[in-house]
Amino acid sequence: MPRYKDPSFTSLEDLTDERLKENVYLFEVAWEVANKVGGIYTVIQTKAKITGTEWGDNYVLMGPYFDYNVRTQVELIDPPNHAIKRSIESMNSKGCKFLAQRKQKTFVVVHFHEWLSGVGLVLCRTRKLPVATVFTTHATLLGRYLCAGSVDFYNNLPYFNLDREAGEKQIYHRYCMERAAVHCCHTFTTVSKITAVEAEFLLQRKPDLVTPNGLNVKKFSAMHEFQNLHAKSKALIQEFIRGHFYGHLDFSLDKTLLFFIAGRYEFTNKGADVFLEALARLNYLLRVNQSEMTVIAFFIMPARTNNFNVETLKGQALRNCYKLKLLLRFSGETPNISKILDRDDLTMMKRALYSTQRHSLPPVCTHNMIEDSSDPILGTIRRLGLFNSPHDRVKVIFHPEFLSSTSPLLPLEYDDFVRGCHLGIFPSYYEPWGYTPAECTVMGIPSVSTNLSGFGCFMEEHISDPSAYGIYILDRRFKSLDESCNQLTSFLYSFCNQSRRQRIIQRNRTERLSDLLDWRYLARFYTYSRRMALSKVFPEEFKYKSSELTSVSVH
Numbered sequence: 001m002p003r004y005k006d007p008s009f010t011s012l013e014d015l016t017d018e019r020l021k022e023n024v025y026l027f028e029v030a031w032e033v034a035n036k037v038g039g040i041y042t043v044i045q046t047k048a049k050i051t052g053t054e055w056g057d058n059y060v061l062m063g064p065y066f067d068y069n070v071r072t073q074v075e076l077i078d079p080p081n082h083a084i085k086r087s088i089e090s091m092n093s094k095g096c097k098f099l100a101q102r103k104q105k106t107f108v109v110v111h112f113h114e115w116l117s118g119v120g121l122v123l124c125r126t127r128k129l130p131v132a133t134v135f136t137t138h139a140t141l142l143g144r145y146l147c148a149g150s151v152d153f154y155n156n157l158p159y160f161n162l163d164r165e166a167g168e169k170q171i172y173h174r175y176c177m178e179r180a181a182v183h184c185c186h187t188f189t190t191v192s193k194i195t196a197v198e199a200e201f202l203l204q205r206k207p208d209l210v211t212p213n214g215l216n217v218k219k220f221s222a223m224h225e226f227q228n229l230h231a232k233s234k235a236l237i238q239e240f241i242r243g244h245f246y247g248h249l250d251f252s253l254d255k256t257l258l259f260f261i262a263g264r265y266e267f268t269n270k271g272a273d274v275f276l277e278a279l280a281r282l283n284y285l286l287r288v289n290q291s292e293m294t295v296i297a298f299f300i301m302p303a304r305t306n307n308f309n310v311e312t313l314k315g316q317a318l319r320n321c322y323k324l325k326l327l328l329r330f331s332g333e334t335p336n337i338s339k340i341l342d343r344d345d346l347t348m349m350k351r352a353l354y355s356t357q358r359h360s361l362p363p364v365c366t367h368n369m370i371e372d373s374s375d376p377i378l379g380t381i382r383r384l385g386l387f388n389s390p391h392d393r394v395k396v397i398f399h400p401e402f403l404s405s406t407s408p409l410l411p412l413e414y415d416d417f418v419r420g421c422h423l424g425i426f427p428s429y430y431e432p433w434g435y436t437p438a439e440c441t442v443m444g445i446p447s448v449s450t451n452l453s454g455f456g457c458f459m460e461e462h463i464s465d466p467s468a469y470g471i472y473i474l475d476r477r478f479k480s481l482d483e484s485c486n487q488l489t490s491f492l493y494s495f496c497n498q499s500r501r502q503r504i505i506q507r508n509r510t511e512r513l514s515d516l517l518d519w520r521y522l523a524r525f526y527t528y529s530r531r532m533a534l535s536k537v538f539p540e541e542f543k544y545k546s547s548e549l550t551s552v553s554v555h
Contacts, residue, residue: 035063157202190211241253280386364388403417
């Protein structure tokens with residue numbers, strides 16, 4: 001697979017011919033433009049500003065039209081570019097036929113993301129349109145389905161019967177569309193080296209370039225305030241914990257660590273199976289060694305639910321009741337001890353105290369699951385016996401819904417929730433990139449990733465000792481499942497034994513890595529991929545030095 005170097009061409013400003021700068025257009029096409037489905041939405045959204053700065057009015061994003069998304073995410077304005085304005089007017093009036101005429105030669109590069117937009121790429125080539133095309137795959141269809149089937153994926157990559165596997169998984173037509181787009185494009189890129197290896201075998205073409213995913217680091221930047229933001233968000237999560245564990249709050253919140261895993265609900269692909277097994281082993285170690293630390297592990301993975309869990313709502317209601325009563329008594333003046341509680345308050349308090357005497361354990365899940373009996377997370381929790389009992393040092397909370405500041409249970413946005421946790425754990429088996437650990441990094445939160453994720457491989461390549469910076473890389477490539485669980489358990493146990501000062505120092509070191517993930521650095525690889533495509537279609541106007549890439553073998 002080609003290995004990228006810092007390209008000499010990093011922006012349109014490097015073009016010496018002013019005519020070329022004015023007449024080069026970039027169209028970026030994806031199903032997730034202003035349409036949040038998965039990680040590609042984050043790629044497009046966070047990269048849009050720096051790409052817009054680079055290309056100016058010659059940059060156009062194209063995606064599906066949904067009324068709700070248009071109302072909430074798009075500002076409707078007239079296009080400042082007259083050529084594009086004429087094109088849109090023609091498309092609206094003539095049934096989407098492109099009728100705009102150009103008096104001078106124009107150079108167009110179209111960047112397609114994923115197989116969903118691949119139809120347009122294939123049609124561009126079959127109709128011989130004079131445009132340069134780039135195709136980026138953020139994952140392969142067949143790879144995602146095969147990994148979800150619990151196969152030894154990476155050791156069997158060369159041996160899969162691709163057509164048969166796609167047919168058995170009932171994705172044959174989508175797979176063919178993805179493969180056609182890969183072979184029709186002028187420049188083919190992937191988001192990580194691990195996905196490049198996968199694409200070479202499953203899509204039968206070696207990527208021309210790796211284009212790592214970045215983030216708008218300025219959005220997350222808090223400078224010296226990020227430690228204070230951690231404390232503030234942690235306090236809000238602790239409020240939720242007080243309500244969730246009412247009647248069983250037999251542990252100190254000052255000696256409690258907050259771990260979490262988040263993402264789409266792919267039980268094995270996202271490594272939830274490994275995480276749960278490691279939590280059970282960690283629970284045993286903490287109990288045997290009589291540790292004072294308690295771990296609360298959150299699972300933020302959307303699943304099918306029909307309502308909130310009544311016990312969870314009851315706990316939050318009781319917590320709010322106490323909090324409101326005390327606020328009313330304490331606000332405005334220094335309280336008189338004899339006036340804090342009157343007779344009615346004492347009666348109410350006694351009733352509330354009796355109501356907190358639980359005869360059941362705190363709930364594991366915050367919602368009522370539609371498929372409770374067959375849910376893989378709940379099934380594994382039952383098998384491992386992680387029921388939040390008083391003697392457990394590891395507690396589990398499954399929140400099968402996206403986080404929102406309007407939630408009656410845990411009113412926090414995802415970014416604020418991440419800031420309040422101590423460790424993000426993402427032991428993925430299939431993760432072409434992995435935005436969740438990247439977001440942890442730019443917010444100064446240590447995380448666990450794997451050498452089968454794009455993010456993990458990227459960090460191993462750029463940092464000599466990732467663990468020193470709070471990036472723990474789990475070996476899921478060359479170790480068995482049981483060995484990986486033991487390695488993760490060791491990571492977690494050593495983290496539990498850190499002092500508060502050590503955790504603060506580690507968060508400072510983690511936050512320093514944020515510039516490595518900034519689009520200001522990583523966007524150059526997207527620019528280079530487009531330059532490569534333009535040089536293939538318009539060789540007289542755009543030059544590309546193949547010597548700037550050196551080929552290396554990928555093991």
